[in-house]
Amino acid sequence: MRVTGDQVSHEAAAAYVRESDHDEWVIEERLVGEEFTVQAFVADGEVRPTPAVQDHKRAYEGDEGPNTGGMGSYSDAGPTLPFMTQAEYHDAVDVLEAVVDALPEYTGVLYGQFMLTAEGPKVVEFNARFGDPEAMNVLPVMETPLLDFVVAARAGEPLPEPRFDNRATVCKYAVPAGYPTDPDSGAEIAVDESTVDAAAAAHDGDALLFYASVDARDGGLFTTTSRSFAVVGVADDIRTAEAIASEALAAAGDGLRVREDIGTEELVNSRVDHMASLRD
Numbered sequence: 001m002r003v004t005g006d007q008v009s010h011e012a013a014a015a016y017v018r019e020s021d022h023d024e025w026v027i028e029e030r031l032v033g034e035e036f037t038v039q040a041f042v043a044d045g046e047v048r049p050t051p052a053v054q055d056h057k058r059a060y061e062g063d064e065g066p067n068t069g070g071m072g073s074y075s076d077a078g079p080t081l082p083f084m085t086q087a088e089y090h091d092a093v094d095v096l097e098a099v100v101d102a103l104p105e106y107t108g109v110l111y112g113q114f115m116l117t118a119e120g121p122k123v124v125e126f127n128a129r130f131g132d133p134e135a136m137n138v139l140p141v142m143e144t145p146l147l148d149f150v151v152a153a154r155a156g157e158p159l160p161e162p163r164f165d166n167r168a169t170v171c172k173y174a175v176p177a178g179y180p181t182d183p184d185s186g187a188e189i190a191v192d193e194s195t196v197d198a199a200a201a202a203h204d205g206d207a208l209l210f211y212a213s214v215d216a217r218d219g220g221l222f223t224t225t226s227r228s229f230a231v232v233g234v235a236d237d238i239r240t241a242e243a244i245a246s247e248a249l250a251a252a253g254d255g256l257r258v259r260e261d262i263g264t265e266e267l268v269n270s271r272v273d274h275m276a277s278l279r280d
Contacts, residue, residue, distance in 0.1 A: 045101070052092070095121065141167055142164055170244070191249065199233070202247065206244075
């Protein structure tokens, strides 16, 4: 996939198509705005949405570089994001509900990815699963036990109304040097639970460590060629949650890197300013 006007020019996009061995191509509308995700529990036509999350797919700071599986994400203290209104969040939820109306027998998690444009949310994609990393933002602040949704869906009973701790989260992945195009493997991972706990305690918050693609050998953990592990900071506001995640990842080990700008005040404010400029 190539995005004209961003990754390639119109001429380069045409050359990219001509170089392909395929006889057919898909040309999609380019959406300009801020991307976000809303995930929901679904059963028997009921939809129970979770807070909105913004993922960061580009490999490097400032939204530079190739796309990845997701370098990290953040959520705010509440269902919306700083660049989003309550009405825009509910518009996205309305789309999820319309999808479920068309698929009344679907049971599971519905992942809706949207682009918030000047005209409101536009659909990017749907998945029948949690998002990675977005699940690591919403599940740590969900006070309703996850098992309650599973049991209710299995028994055909009404889904519970989810309750959420009114706190913000910032998730950051540590990845091998060179990821995603030419990743180096075999670097030893230095971060551990005590490092994460110390970062959380220093800011009166919480933190969680999630391992992803690691190789356990020789009494240690080593990188593979994919994302290695993530740390999620949880606090009263995005700034503090970001500080927790960053400090926990500061000693991740040589041969690993982190996209440092995720959840920072500068980047979040740039999202707010971007949407404000589109609405003007």
